[in-house]
Amino acid sequence: MRTNLRIFFVGGVIAYRGLFNWIRPHIYIPTMLGSPLFQIVFFTDLGRYSHAGNGDAFFIVGNAVQVCGMSCVYGMTMAVANERWFGTLGPLLATPANRLAVFLGRGVPVFANGLLVSLFGFGVGAALLHFRPPAHSLPALLLVVCLTTVSCTSFGMVLGSIGLASKDFFFVANLAYFLMLLFCGVNIPLSVLPGWMSAIGRCLPLTHGIAAARRIASGGGLRSVSGLLWTELAVAAAYAAAGYLAFRVLEHASRRSAVLDAL
Amino acid sequence: MSYPRLVWRGLFFRMRELSVSRWFLLLCFLQPVIFATIAFYMFKAGGRSGTLLYAALGAGMMGIWSSTLFGSGGALQWNRWQGTLELLVAAPAPFVVVLLPLTLATSLTGAYSLAATLVWGRLLFAVPLHFVHPLLFALAIPAAVLSLGLMGLLMASSFVLYRHANALSNLLEYPVWVATGLLFPISLLPGWVRPVSWLLAPRWGIDAIRHAALGGDAAFPIAMCVATGAAYLALATAFLGLFERAARARATLSLT
Numbered sequence: 001m002r003t004n005l006r007i008f009f010v011g012g013v014i015a016y017r018g019l020f021n022w023i024r025p026h027i028y029i030p031t032m033l034g035s036p037l038f039q040i041v042f043f044t045d046l047g048r049y050s051h052a053g054n055g056d057a058f059f060i061v062g063n064a065v066q067v068c069g070m071s072c073v074y075g076m077t078m079a080v081a082n083e084r085w086f087g088t089l090g091p092l093l094a095t096p097a098n099r100l101a102v103f104l105g106r107g108v109p110v111f112a113n114g115l116l117v118s119l120f121g122f123g124v125g126a127a128l129l130h131f132r133p134p135a136h137s138l139p140a141l142l143l144v145v146c147l148t149t150v151s152c153t154s155f156g157m158v159l160g161s162i163g164l165a166s167k168d169f170f171f172v173a174n175l176a177y178f179l180m181l182l183f184c185g186v187n188i189p190l191s192v193l194p195g196w197m198s199a200i201g202r203c204l205p206l207t208h209g210i211a212a213a214r215r216i217a218s219g220g221g222l223r224s225v226s227g228l229l230w231t232e233l234a235v236a237a238a239y240a241a242a243g244y245l246a247f248r249v250l251e252h253a254s255r256r257s258a259v260l261d262a263l
Numbered sequence: 264m265s266y267p268r269l270v271w272r273g274l275f276f277r278m279r280e281l282s283v284s285r286w287f288l289l290l291c292f293l294q295p296v297i298f299a300t301i302a303f304y305m306f307k308a309g310g311r312s313g314t315l316l317y318a319a320l321g322a323g324m325m326g327i328w329s330s331t332l333f334g335s336g337g338a339l340q341w342n343r344w345q346g347t348l349e350l351l352v353a354a355p356a357p358f359v360v361v362l363l364p365l366t367l368a369t370s371l372t373g374a375y376s377l378a379a380t381l382v383w384g385r386l387l388f389a390v391p392l393h394f395v396h397p398l399l400f401a402l403a404i405p406a407a408v409l410s411l412g413l414m415g416l417l418m419a420s421s422f423v424l425y426r427h428a429n430a431l432s433n434l435l436e437y438p439v440w441v442a443t444g445l446l447f448p449i450s451l452l453p454g455w456v457r458p459v460s461w462l463l464a465p466r467w468g469i470d471a472i473r474h475a476a477l478g479g480d481a482a483f484p485i486a487m488c489v490a491t492g493a494a495y496l497a498l499a500t501a502f503l504g505l506f507e508r509a510a511r512a513r514a515t516l517s518l519t
Contacts, residue, residue: 026427026430027427027429027430030430030431030433030434031430031433031434034433034434035433035434035436035437038434038436038437038438038441039437041437041441042437042440042441042446045441045447045451045452046302046305046446046447047305048447048451049311049446049447049448049451050302050305050306050308050309050311050447051308051309051310051311052304052305052306052308052309053308168285170286171285171286171288171289174289174294175289175293178293178294178297178298179297181297181301182297182300182301187301187305188301188304188305188308189308192304192307192308193304
């Protein structure tokens with residue numbers, strides 16, 4: 001148990017540092033903070049012009065939650081898929097380490113980073129766009145953001161597992177990030193989207209979390225969004241399970257065909 | 264080899280190279296179409312469906328900017344990583360002539376995004392493709408693409424001093440979308456943004472294309488595309504001269 005916990009926490013941090021290798025301040029600041037900052041400003045201004053939402057808060061909350069994907073989608077994809085690209089997948093799979101601890105441990109630093117990026121997004125909203133949620137709602141808002149970041153990290157696990165088998169995992173990660181902007185109600189109310197698009201959106205992470213965050217930011221209590229939060233949690237669990245399953249299936253397939261980390 | 268032929272062959276080669284890149288498929292087709300769809304639905308949700316052509320043109324220009332930014336901003340870095348930078352610099356032709364087709368190709372490839380958003384808008388959202396000044400529209404697109412390509416040349420020559428040009432490219436995508444009024448008017452932004460936008464080719468490019476398509480004076484922004492393009496070319500030539508001198512002084516093209 002102790003070994004598994006060590007693999008989960010220490011292994012996760014080491015893997016994150018090793019595989020998300022470009023994450024240094026001079027790259028982190030423009031990519032992980034600068035880009036989300038301008039994304040929030042862009043969509044809030046577009047929202048003002050289009051009159052699509054009910055005020056700036058709709059776009060600030062939607063994008064501030066969604067930018068956790070900068071870490072959760074890209075970071076998690078790299079934290080898993082780069083094992084193959086850096087040639088370390090073979091040694092990793094040769095170890096007797098508990099696979100669940102290896103796999104889920106990678107999500108911890110990704111989650112922490114995603115949370116930081118998301119909180120920075122809310123800070124941008126407060127500092128530049130006069131976003132002022134009621135003070136009493138802040139703890140609940142933090143809880144919702146945490147849960148949504150977990151859900152987005154789980155989604156990243158699936159993409160990372162796909163990346164183990166695909167040459168273009170960056171393509172997949174980028175496409176997923178942009179599609180989340182379209183399908184998850186980040187900038188467009190789900191009621192405006194065609195039925196099939198909103199149905200897809202409801203199966204993705206973020207969608208229910210963003211809806212809950214908006215309700216809480218406008219003064220609602222946790223109890224009023226409990227249904228949304230349980231759904232977001234179920235989505236997170238489903239994606240984590242799917243990601244882990246895909247990881248194990250690919251591991252067995254590579255052993256069977258003797259093409260471990262072959263590019 | 265004559266300079267025009269060098270530019271033409273370089274452009275042809277780079278265009279073919281980009282056409283098989285999935286990264287550019289994402290930048291030039293998928294990303295603009297996704298952003299156009301977001302804009303269409305936002306405008307529909309806000310009851311501004313009359314602005315759908317406005318959105319389609321803006322989203323197309325966003326794609327041209329993204330392609331130029333990532334393609335040109337990293338042009339020297341990519342050649343450095345591939346080990347071809349030394350060969351390009353050592354070629355008998357001036358380096359600016361060698362680099363020019365590489366950056367023009369990125370904006371030209373980006374022009375696919377304009378076609379993609381217009382076709383997408385027409386097919387899925389019934390965006391009316393009635394252009395008020397079709398001839399000026401046909402003139403505005405190459406003017407915009409050329410000015411962005413030359414802006415790319417300036418970025419390629421200046422980003423080289425920053426070792427992590429890709430991170431800078433990540434940062435600069437949204438601010439230029441905002442500051443040049445690609446999807447909403449600059450008048451929504453603070454007053455100080457307007458003079459900044461005058462320096463940016465996408466501002467004049469989108470003005471030229473929009474005025475030609477939706478009505479208005481397209482001649483002035485087309486002239487500004489040419490003027491800003493000439494300024495970028497002059498600055499890029501100067502920067503590349505500095506870069507070459509620094510590389511020779513340090514006896515390394517990596518400049519590290």
